[in-house]
Amino acid sequence: MYAGNMGEGWSFVAALALLAAACQTPPEEDWRVHRRLPPGQLASPEHPFEPIPQDLGLDPERVELGRRLFEDPRLSGGGDVACVDCHALDEGGVVPGEARSNHPLNETGPYNVPTVFNVAFNFRYNWQGPFETLEEHLGGPMMNENVMDAGSWDAVVARLRVPYDGAFRSAGYPGVSEGTLKSALATYQRSLITPDARFDRFLRGEAELDALEAEGYALFRDVGCATCHQGINVGGNLYQRYGVMADAFDRELTERDYGRMLITGRDEDAHVFRVPSLRNVEVTAPYFHDGSAPTLEAAVRHMSRVQLGAVLDDGEVRAIVAFLRTLTGEHEGVPLAPEPP
Amino acid sequence: MTRSSRTLGLAALLTAVALLAALASARAAEVDLDAHEAYARALRRTQELDARMDEEVARSRLRLVTHYDDLVRVWDETSENRAALERPPPHLDAELRARLMTAVTRYGETLDEKRALVERFKSDQAVLRNAMRALPRNVARRSEALRQAGDPGAAEELDALLRAVLLAVVAPSDAHVHAARGALARTPPSEALVAPHARLVLERTERLEQTVGRVMTLPVSQRAEAVREVYGVAHAAATDRAEARWLLVYAFGLGLLALGAGYIIVRMSEAAAALRDTKAKLEVALTEIELERDREAELARLKSRFVSMTSHEFRTPLSVILSSAELFEAYGERWDRAKRATHLDRIQGSAKAMSRMLDDVLLIGRAESGMLELKARPLSLPALIDSVVEEVRAVVGPERALEITRRGTEAERVWLDDKLLRHVLTNLLSNAFKYSPDESAVDLLVETDAEGVRLEVRDRGIGIPEADRAHLFEAFHRGSNASRIPGTGLGLAVVQRSVEVHRGTLEVESEEGRGTTFRVRVPFVEGET
Numbered sequence: 001m002y003a004g005n006m007g008e009g010w011s012f013v014a015a016l017a018l019l020a021a022a023c024q025t026p027p028e029e030d031w032r033v034h035r036r037l038p039p040g041q042l043a044s045p046e047h048p049f050e051p052i053p054q055d056l057g058l059d060p061e062r063v064e065l066g067r068r069l070f071e072d073p074r075l076s077g078g079g080d081v082a083c084v085d086c087h088a089l090d091e092g093g094v095v096p097g098e099a100r101s102n103h104p105l106n107e108t109g110p111y112n113v114p115t116v117f118n119v120a121f122n123f124r125y126n127w128q129g130p131f132e133t134l135e136e137h138l139g140g141p142m143m144n145e146n147v148m149d150a151g152s153w154d155a156v157v158a159r160l161r162v163p164y165d166g167a168f169r170s171a172g173y174p175g176v177s178e179g180t181l182k183s184a185l186a187t188y189q190r191s192l193i194t195p196d197a198r199f200d201r202f203l204r205g206e207a208e209l210d211a212l213e214a215e216g217y218a219l220f221r222d223v224g225c226a227t228c229h230q231g232i233n234v235g236g237n238l239y240q241r242y243g244v245m246a247d248a249f250d251r252e253l254t255e256r257d258y259g260r261m262l263i264t265g266r267d268e269d270a271h272v273f274r275v276p277s278l279r280n281v282e283v284t285a286p287y288f289h290d291g292s293a294p295t296l297e298a299a300v301r302h303m304s305r306v307q308l309g310a311v312l313d314d315g316e317v318r319a320i321v322a323f324l325r326t327l328t329g330e331h332e333g334v335p336l337a338p339e340p341p
Numbered sequence: 342m343t344r345s346s347r348t349l350g351l352a353a354l355l356t357a358v359a360l361l362a363a364l365a366s367a368r369a370a371e372v373d374l375d376a377h378e379a380y381a382r383a384l385r386r387t388q389e390l391d392a393r394m395d396e397e398v399a400r401s402r403l404r405l406v407t408h409y410d411d412l413v414r415v416w417d418e419t420s421e422n423r424a425a426l427e428r429p430p431p432h433l434d435a436e437l438r439a440r441l442m443t444a445v446t447r448y449g450e451t452l453d454e455k456r457a458l459v460e461r462f463k464s465d466q467a468v469l470r471n472a473m474r475a476l477p478r479n480v481a482r483r484s485e486a487l488r489q490a491g492d493p494g495a496a497e498e499l500d501a502l503l504r505a506v507l508l509a510v511v512a513p514s515d516a517h518v519h520a521a522r523g524a525l526a527r528t529p530p531s532e533a534l535v536a537p538h539a540r541l542v543l544e545r546t547e548r549l550e551q552t553v554g555r556v557m558t559l560p561v562s563q564r565a566e567a568v569r570e571v572y573g574v575a576h577a578a579a580t581d582r583a584e585a586r587w588l589l590v591y592a593f594g595l596g597l598l599a600l601g602a603g604y605i606i607v608r609m610s611e612a613a614a615a616l617r618d619t620k621a622k623l624e625v626a627l628t629e630i631e632l633e634r635d636r637e638a639e640l641a642r643l644k645s646r647f648v649s650m651t652s653h654e655f656r657t658p659l660s661v662i663l664s665s666a667e668l669f670e671a672y673g674e675r676w677d678r679a680k681r682a683t684h685l686d687r688i689q690g691s692a693k694a695m696s697r698m699l700d701d702v703l704l705i706g707r708a709e710s711g712m713l714e715l716k717a718r719p720l721s722l723p724a725l726i727d728s729v730v731e732e733v734r735a736v737v738g739p740e741r742a743l744e745i746t747r748r749g750t751e752a753e754r755v756w757l758d759d760k761l762l763r764h765v766l767t768n769l770l771s772n773a774f775k776y777s778p779d780e781s782a783v784d785l786l787v788e789t790d791a792e793g794v795r796l797e798v799r800d801r802g803i804g805i806p807e808a809d810r811a812h813l814f815e816a817f818h819r820g821s822n823a824s825r826i827p828g829t830g831l832g833l834a835v836v837q838r839s840v841e842v843h844r845g846t847l848e849v850e851s852e853e854g855r856g857t858t859f860r861v862r863v864p865f866v867e868g869e870t
Contacts, residue, residue, distance in 0.1 A: 036417050037410050048408030123413045132420065224471035230408035237409045238463040244471075245537055264457075272464070308471055309537055 037121060037232060042203055046221075050232035051200035052279075052329065056120060058191050061171040066188020068167070069181065074159050075142060077149035083141075083185070087116035092283035092336060093192065111256060112291035115284045117331065118277055120190040121233040127289045128260045129239060129274040134186035153178035194280055194329030194336060202326070209326060216323025219316055224308045228275045234327060236277035242289075243271055245309030248302070256289065282328045283337045296321045346607045353600035360593035367586035372579050376430035383425040384572060387448070387565035390419045398459060398556050401466060402549065409463055416456065423449055426568060429575075432583070437575035444571045448564035455559045462552045465545045472541040473510070477503060479534040499535055502528055506539050510546050518543070651702055654817070654829050658691035658698075665691075701831040704764065705816050708838035715761070715842055717866035719754040722794060723747070726787055729766045737774040742782035749789040756866040757794070761839040768832040769798040769859050775826055777802025777856065793845070793864035804853040813837075813849065822853065836861075 040050035069075060073082040087093050093115035111127055119125070119134060131137035142150040150156050161176045173180040199217075201207035209217060220226050229235040239260055242248045248271065249257060256262075260272040273289055281287070286294045293299035300317050304310045312320070328337045393415045400406045426445050429438060480503045484496035502524040509521035521543055528536045665684040673681060707713040730743065773783040777800040786797035803822050805813065812818040814837035817830040836859075840847045845863035 037414050040410055043406075043408050043410065045404065045407045048406075050408075050410065123409075123416070222474075224474060227407070227467040227470045231410040231413070237413045238467065239460055240464050240467060244468050244541070268461075309475060309534070 040232060043231070047203065048226060048230040049199070049203055049234060051203045052118065052121070052193050052195040052197070052232065054195050056190060056193065058187055059172070062173075062184050062187045063191045064188075065164075065167050065171045066184040066186070066191075069160075069164075069185050070188055072160075074163075075148060075150060075156060077145075077151045077155075081148050083116075083148075086113050086141075086147075089116075089192070089331065092280055093117040094284050112286060112289055114276060115280060116189055117192050117194050117329075117336070118233055118236075118279050120193060121231075122236040122274075122277060123238070124274050127256075127273050127276075128263045130263045134189050135182040138182050138185055153181070156181065192331065194331050197279065197327050197329035199323075199326040200329065209323070212319050212322040213326050214323075216319035216321065217326075219312075219320050220323055223304060223310050223312070223316075223320075225303070225320070228307075229278050233277035234279055235275045238275050239269075239272050240275050240307075241270075241272050243306045246306045248306040259289070278324060279327050280329060280336050282325045296324055300324075346604060346611060349600055349604040349607055353597060353604055356593055356597045356600055360590065360597055363586065363589045363593050367583065367590045370432065370579070370583045370586045372432045372576075372583045373430050376432070377576060379425065380430050380572065383422050384565070384569050386418075386422050387426070387568070388562055390415060390422055391561045391565065394419065394455070394459070395557055398462060398553060401463070402553055404470070407470075412459065412463065416459070419452065423452060429572070430579075432579045433575045434578050434582070437571070437578055441568065441571045441575055444564070444568040448561070448568050451559055451561050451564045455556060455561055458552050458556045458559070462549065462556065465549050465552065468541060469545040469549060472538045472545065476506065476535065476538040476542055479538060483532060483535055495529075498524075498527065499532065502535070502539055506542050510542060513546065513550065518547070651698075651817075654698060655695060658695045661691040662688050698829050698831060701829065701835050702816075705831065705834050705838055708842060713838065713842050715758050715844075715866065717756045717758050719756055720759050721753065722755055722757070722787070722789060725757075725759055725762060726766065726785075729763055729770065730785075733767060733770045733774070736771065741774055741779065743770075744782055744784045746784070746786045747788075748786070750791070755789070755794070757863065758843055758866075761843050762863065764839045765836050765861055765863075766796065766798075768836045769796070769861070772832055773798050773800035773802070773857075775828065776800065776820075776823060781856075793862060796861040796863070797858060799856065799858040801856040804855055804857055805849070805851040806853050810849070810851075
């Protein structure tokens, strides 16, 4: 008779365990990562800049997985365009030698491709700054039918589930999904930093700028470039109107020239763009959202005129350009540009 | 398992099911404390982050900070915190959750507004800084040029413009701003290095003051406070509900415990009762076994007594036969005829007595072992009685008086066991004559009716002492007053067994010294009369 009681007791315990298991729903996964600038200590009102840290402490397996995805054309709808096609790492993270985005789907893309280097430190993405995180930004180029034409995230997941399932699991993801794909790709892009630029070593007190560069640095701040191009990414952390002091356009306007107004719909945002980072600017020619400046010198002259109302002489331009070249860093120990002879 | 324990078990099972259901509902309503802590932390952070945002704007406005990374950091944290607020803990009631989300959305909208203002502030602040830096230099350069060109008045105008603009920036009263605007209006448009910067300084200063004022006065804190209030209500409701559900679980749990305890107690008392029952049965069985053993012992005792008595009773006639036979052998030749006859009679009488005794003993043995069977056959009752009387007279002698009375119907033939009836009548009549004086008479009454026959034998002899009545029908038992009269003590035992086998009744009525009456009633064997 007590054996019967025991049986009831065990079944009760088993029912409890089942119940507990049923109640234990796995937490909803959230791969959305909020970007955080690394803490800065060196910036001062006189030197409003921060050197890039050596390492952001990202998961190396996820970085490697993201690299494979970044180079995989299967992300695109036609299976012919990979991220790396427009963001070549040996070409400054931009379209090699091209003024603007240029790939099989769109031979005359409207925007100059921003570099993928140091995107971890930008406060918004794309020229108009509609995206707050790299994860959000991925939907831009991937779903754009003129860029990668990936169709939908479900379609991308369907294409990549079989070849990538094992890799995702070994990187600690529960499998291939929109969230984990974005996470892996964004993690890789965050890893693309270029520390140890000469300017960073100068900020850390490890190197000196030569006379021309030092003069350029002084002008950079004195003329007013540094009011927008400041912080860890020497830009990339605010919006600014293109053409504060003068009309920036010496041609007929097209839609892309309205900048942030296309996002907010407000007149006051006309010609407002995200201020780009000047890091590695030496290797990311051409310049501006429309790629209208082929050289650094042209860019510096144009900027000082339309933004600052200042007319610089050749020596000043040369000095500022010399300073800008000190912003070229190294990716994985390899300088993005050869050291000047 | 009895009904009460089964009912208790069923009730316990039902309570267990109810407990499981209550538990499931309690688990479903359970307050996720980690989620609550995280949410409460996010709520607390709203105020701190908003204050930091205002502080960063102010520091930037005062040019204590000349880069925007710190502002970006505060915004990042604010975005993160807002995302946390948009995912409230799962345990909230649907309606209150909807209210909470409405409050969070309003908070978010205010944040978006603030953000747009801060972004505009950043842009304007950058422009103003550059204009403020460029204006004095350009004025200095231009007035120098004007003075060298011989136009000190124009140079003076530019210097005045600069002073008016700076005064309007440093002390932005209506009068100062108005004066600065007037100075700017008087400046010729040809002053391309001065006028645009002066205009920018005035415009952006005014706009920045407005922007900063709006940034600082946006009701972000109030909206966050509203979220906090709604969440407080929702969380309290969820906590109350969870507590109520858990109370139900505890109630059912207690009920289950009580029922379980009751069940165990009932089952234990049942087991104890069953044990007592078994013990009582065992005791009864033990008693029966003991009785059986006593009976067997009695039987064995009877048997051994029977054997010893039988052998004792047999020894007397045997010794008579032996002695007469020995005498006959030694003196038979010399004895006269009469003497020889006497001894031969003794031998024959003893042998006959032994034979009778053996018959009686065998009959008693068969009766006691249940092997004496009723063997009825149709017979004539008067003929049977006459035959028995004749037989008895031959033994007791013709001088003894026997009074026979016959009553009732006299059927031709009745079904009876004639052997048994013979035993009964022979023994009763023999005894009546044997234990009464020679001069006294014996009465025999024979009465028949439809069912059976009644026999009554009355003597006027020595009677049966009270003490012997209990053992009257035991084999070899003899009355204490009968020791002088020869007998085997088997007669009445035979009578009693015979009546019994014939399913009849036997009564005795006796008075010591006055005589004895035996009454026998024997039924005809049924269905065969």
